[in-house]
Amino acid sequence: xxxxxxxxxxxxxxxxxxxxxxxxxxxxxxxxxxxxxxxxxxxxxxxxxxxxxxxxxxxxxxxxxxxxxxxxxxxxxxxxxxxxxxxxxxxxxxxxxxxxxxxxxxxxxxxxxxxxxxxxxxxxxxxxxxxxxxxxxxxxxxxxxxxxxxxxxxx
Amino acid sequence: xxxxxxxxxxxxxxxxxxxxxxxxxxxxxxxxxxxxxxxxxxxxxxxxxxxxxxxxxxxxxxxxxxxxxxxxxxxxxxxxxxxxxxxxxxxxxxxxxxxxxxxxxxxxxxxxxxxxxxxxxxxxxxxxxxxxxxxxxxxxxxxxxxxxxxxxxxxxxxxxxxxxxxxxxxxxxxxxxxxxxxxxxxxxxxxxxxxxxxxxxxxxxxxxxxxxxxxxxxxxxxxxxxxxxxxxxxxxxxxxxxxxxxxxxxxxxxxxxxxxxxxxxxxxxxxxxxxxxxxxxxxxxxxxxxxxxxxxxxxxxxxxxxxxxxxxxxxxxxxxxxxxxxxxxxxxxxxxxxxxxxxxxxxxxxxxxxxxxxxxxxxxxxxxxxxxxxxxxxxxxxxxxxxxxxxxxxxxxxxxxxxxxxxxxxxxxxxxxxxxxxxxxxxxxxxxxxxxxxxxxxxxxxxxxxxxxxxxxxxxxxxxxxxxxxxxxxxxxxxxxxxxxxxxxxxxxxxxxxxxxxxxxxxxxxxxxxxxxxxxxxxxxxxxxxxxxxxxxxxxxxxxxxxxxxxxxxxxxxxxxxxxxxxxxxxxxxxxxxxxxxxxxxxxxxxxxxxxxxxxxxxxxxxxxxxxxxxxxxxxxxxxxxxxxxxxxxxxxxxxxxxxxxxxxxxxxxxxxxxxxxxxxxxxxxxxxxxxxxxxxxxxxxxxxxxxxxxxxxxxxxxxxxxxxxxxxxxxxxxxxxxxxxxxxxxxxxxxxxxxxxxxxxxxxxxxxxxxxxxxxxxxxxxxxxxxxxxxxxxxxxxxxxxxxxxxxxxxxxxxxxxxxxxxxxxxxxx
Numbered sequence: 001x002x003x004x005x006x007x008x009x010x011x012x013x014x015x016x017x018x019x020x021x022x023x024x025x026x027x028x029x030x031x032x033x034x035x036x037x038x039x040x041x042x043x044x045x046x047x048x049x050x051x052x053x054x055x056x057x058x059x060x061x062x063x064x065x066x067x068x069x070x071x072x073x074x075x076x077x078x079x080x081x082x083x084x085x086x087x088x089x090x091x092x093x094x095x096x097x098x099x100x101x102x103x104x105x106x107x108x109x110x111x112x113x114x115x116x117x118x119x120x121x122x123x124x125x126x127x128x129x130x131x132x133x134x135x136x137x138x139x140x141x142x143x144x145x146x147x148x149x150x151x152x153x154x155x
Numbered sequence: 156x157x158x159x160x161x162x163x164x165x166x167x168x169x170x171x172x173x174x175x176x177x178x179x180x181x182x183x184x185x186x187x188x189x190x191x192x193x194x195x196x197x198x199x200x201x202x203x204x205x206x207x208x209x210x211x212x213x214x215x216x217x218x219x220x221x222x223x224x225x226x227x228x229x230x231x232x233x234x235x236x237x238x239x240x241x242x243x244x245x246x247x248x249x250x251x252x253x254x255x256x257x258x259x260x261x262x263x264x265x266x267x268x269x270x271x272x273x274x275x276x277x278x279x280x281x282x283x284x285x286x287x288x289x290x291x292x293x294x295x296x297x298x299x300x301x302x303x304x305x306x307x308x309x310x311x312x313x314x315x316x317x318x319x320x321x322x323x324x325x326x327x328x329x330x331x332x333x334x335x336x337x338x339x340x341x342x343x344x345x346x347x348x349x350x351x352x353x354x355x356x357x358x359x360x361x362x363x364x365x366x367x368x369x370x371x372x373x374x375x376x377x378x379x380x381x382x383x384x385x386x387x388x389x390x391x392x393x394x395x396x397x398x399x400x401x402x403x404x405x406x407x408x409x410x411x412x413x414x415x416x417x418x419x420x421x422x423x424x425x426x427x428x429x430x431x432x433x434x435x436x437x438x439x440x441x442x443x444x445x446x447x448x449x450x451x452x453x454x455x456x457x458x459x460x461x462x463x464x465x466x467x468x469x470x471x472x473x474x475x476x477x478x479x480x481x482x483x484x485x486x487x488x489x490x491x492x493x494x495x496x497x498x499x500x501x502x503x504x505x506x507x508x509x510x511x512x513x514x515x516x517x518x519x520x521x522x523x524x525x526x527x528x529x530x531x532x533x534x535x536x537x538x539x540x541x542x543x544x545x546x547x548x549x550x551x552x553x554x555x556x557x558x559x560x561x562x563x564x565x566x567x568x569x570x571x572x573x574x575x576x577x578x579x580x581x582x583x584x585x586x587x588x589x590x591x592x593x594x595x596x597x598x599x600x601x602x603x604x605x606x607x608x609x610x611x612x613x614x615x616x617x618x619x620x621x622x623x624x625x626x627x628x629x630x631x632x633x634x635x636x637x638x639x640x641x642x643x644x645x646x647x648x649x650x651x652x653x654x655x656x657x658x659x660x661x662x663x664x665x666x667x668x669x670x671x672x673x674x675x676x677x678x679x680x681x682x683x684x685x686x687x688x689x690x691x692x693x694x695x696x697x698x699x700x701x702x703x704x705x706x707x708x709x710x711x712x713x714x715x716x717x718x719x720x721x722x723x724x725x726x727x728x729x730x731x732x733x734x735x736x737x738x739x740x741x742x743x744x745x746x747x748x749x750x751x752x753x754x755x756x757x758x759x760x761x762x763x764x765x766x767x768x769x770x771x772x773x774x775x776x777x778x779x780x781x782x783x784x785x786x787x788x789x790x791x792x793x794x795x796x797x798x799x800x801x802x803x804x805x806x807x808x809x810x811x812x813x814x815x816x817x818x819x820x821x822x823x824x825x826x827x828x829x830x831x832x833x834x835x836x837x838x839x840x841x842x843x844x845x846x847x848x849x850x851x852x853x854x855x856x857x858x859x860x861x862x863x864x865x866x867x868x869x870x871x872x873x874x875x876x877x878x879x880x881x882x883x884x885x886x887x888x889x890x891x892x893x894x895x896x897x898x899x900x901x902x903x904x905x906x907x908x909x910x911x912x913x914x915x916x917x918x919x920x921x922x923x924x925x926x927x928x929x930x931x932x933x934x935x936x937x938x939x940x941x942x943x944x945x946x947x948x949x950x951x952x953x954x955x956x957x958x959x960x961x962x963x964x965x966x967x968x969x970x
Contacts, residue, residue, distance in 0.1 A: 014726070023731070023734040
């Protein structure tokens with residue numbers, strides 16, 4: 001399984017869940033960071049640039065929706081997928097339309113983790129394409145270094 | 156025709172007859188009166204005119220006679236004068252001779268006398284005489300007819316003949332001559348006639364004086380014949396008048412008459428003139444008196460000619476006095492005869508009136524017939540209509556304006572009656588329809604509990620036709636009423652409604668519930684009651700279901716709070732089991748490294764695991780965890796959402812997506828190949844998009860497909876593959892109800908009635924307990940009916956497959 005190694009943040013207040021995700025993604029060869037609260041996740045992102053995040057909604061303090069809205073402003077290049085334990089959850093429209101966040105919502109327990117990984121990958125690629133296009137429209141002559149680099153390493 | 160009511164015709168006839176009679180009588184009276192007056196006036200005028208005419212005539216005749224008389228006298232007098240003039244010329248001649256002295260005085264006088272003596276005329280009858288003018292006693296000198304008178308003087312009595320104061324004719328002659336020189340003298344003399352002498356014959360003489368000798372020369376002529384002529388002529392006039400006037404009639408017997416002052420009747424048509432009048436004493440004196448006022452009619456009683464001298468008829472007369480002749484000229488007539496023409500006129504008017512009456516009555520009969528005919532036609536039509544109904548006859552529109560109007564009004568009235576009838580019938584039909592359309596059994600009963608009304612629901616439920624049911628006692632027809640007859644009769648008597656709720660009864664094996672309500676009729680018209688029987692079995696079941704749903708809702712409410720708490724540990728469990736499974740069996744680099752570090756390899760570990768059933772156990776952990784999550788998920792579905800995700804949705808696309816989803820459904824795929832199932836799409840054109848929660852509806856449809864697929868799979872297996880499994884997916888727009896209908900029909904084994912009725916009940920399932928929670932269809936039902944305000948039902952019978960029908964409102968707000 002030749003795998004692009006991404007960096008992923010697991011934002012979940014339940015340790016068992018966090019650990020099961022960490023184990024799974026590390027087995028895929030990804031670099032995994034975890035945060036039990038939205039605030040800690042923010043701190044982490046200040047220090048570390050990451051590709052993706054699996055975001056729980058029900059969190060102590062700031063909830064997942066608020067975090068996603070906040071991240072949209074500060075870290076627009078972070079691809080996010082919601083994975084919540086609340087079956088009644090409906091993704092707010094403003095979040096759904098964001099190119100950053102996947103439309104597909106996962107409900108815990110996630111019976112097929114491969115689907116989640118696949119969704120994350122797709123979302124990362126989509127987001128990077130989106131930013132490339134965005135940049136192309138704004139500065140056609142000078143694409144950003146990072147985008148070029150990503151392109152160079154994609155399979 | 157009722158008594159004492161006049162028909163139009165008799166009224167018209169009576170009116171016409173009365174009018175004609177009244178007019179006739181009026182005319183008759185006034186005509187008679189007027190005629191009488193007019194006739195009277197006319198005849199009076201006529202009589203007066205006739206009288207005047209006669210008077211005028213008489214006067215003319217009289218004047219003529221007088222003229223004739225005086226002319227004759229003048230002629231004769233002129234003759235006398237001529238003769239005397241001739242005699243005087245001879246005397247003058249002798250006197251000339253004397254003056255010439257040819258003759259002596261005596262001789263000349265003698266010769267003159269002889270000359271005159273010889274002058275005889277009128278065949279010798281006419282003669283001259285000369286007398287002297289002696290102042291004392293004049294003396295006859297010469298008399299050529301009677302010589303013996305010569306020499307006699309005036310004192311001879313033979314000369315006492317003159318008419319007037321001086322009777323002596325000679326004296327008169329002398330006096331006339333002395334005074335005037337000449338003149339005429341009237342006197343009476345003896346007239347010598349043929350063989351006899353007529354004494355006192357009227358004679359006129361002319362005398363003239365011969366002055367030289369103082370002689371009076373005269374000659375005379377008898378004029379008695381002139382008088383006689385006058386009398387003769389008057390007699391002729393009377394005869395003429397008698398003859399003429401006798402023919403004149405005033406009215407029938409009125410006539411003209413003349414009598415004179417000596418009361419001799421000169422002219423009278425019936426009484427001979429030669430006799431004195433045989434009449435009422437003083438009659439003529441009265442008439443004479445009346446003659447003083449010739450213009451005023453004099454009225455008296457008189458006898459009619461041939462009337463036997465009965466003086467009882469009124470007579471009117473105009474009388475005038477013609478003085479020159481002393482004649483009384485009158486015109487008279489009988490007043491009653493004036494009335495005769497009036498009477499004749501009256502009788503003629505009477506006849507004419509009768510004729511007019513006859514004609515008028517005829518005319519009135521005709522008119523009334525003409526008038527009545529349209530009315531009779533109307534009456535006939537109305538009678539027909541009364542007898543045979545509203546369409547039996549056409550109302551005729553004919554005759555005069557009034558009957559045409561009447562006809563039109565009647566027609567309008569009839570058409571409005573017709574319309575009312577129609578409306579009534581329609582209303583009856585409508586009410587009948589309403590009653591028949593009622594799903595409830597509606598039965599009317601009378602005060603004895605016998606059926607008077609039996610609607611189609613009653614027919615359907617009991618299998619008894621209306622005709623069989625009517626008049627039968629209700630307790631023998633409806634099992635539910637079998638023991639309720641007394642209560643029904645009580646209700647009718649007391650006018651108190653009563654109801655029996657949810658009476659349990661059995662239909663074969665099925666238990667069913669019925670509500671019975673008995674309403675006594677409250678109207679005035681009749682005693683009785685309406686019995687309504689409703690089968691509430693379904694309702695009872697739904698209510699039970701709703702109770703369950705309510706339970707589920709509370710479960711849902713609780714689950715919503717719990718779900719997160721349960722799902723997290725489940726996630727920890729399931730996801731960890733998942734990772735564990737891959738770490739124990741997959742060829743991950745980390746696995747390989749860890750195995751080598753432990754002095755073994757993955758192949759050995761895998762074998763160990765397999766032999767100990769670890770992967771199966773791990774799979775069971777994951778499966779059980781997932782199932783637990785599914786239960787929580789389904790329970791949460793009963794929770795009312797707060798943030799609804801309604802959006803407009805194309806159901807055709809949604810159905811197609813759902814079919815695709817079913818094809819890739821993980822759970823489904825493991826049991827059977829959904830792609831083997833034939834999908835027939837029957838989507839109507841123009842189905843509008845509806846507001847719904849697409850994922851929920853998708854969930855419902857997917858659930859149906861899943862259930863159907865399972866059912867068909869089993870049916871297919873059991874039935875030996877008689878038929879290829881297929882779904883028919885229908886989509887239609889129920890325009891009137893503004894609903895979209897989704898149908899999911901399979902050709903599986905179908906359901907029996909019991910299953911069908913309970914299929915939406917929560918926790919009802921036909922599957923083994925490990926294969927389903929029994930929540931799927933009840934959740935679907937809940938989503939459709941509660942969340943979307945729609946309906947969900949199923950049609951199925953064993954061996955015929957099942958058809959689930961979902962109806963969703965278009966554009967209605969969702970609760």
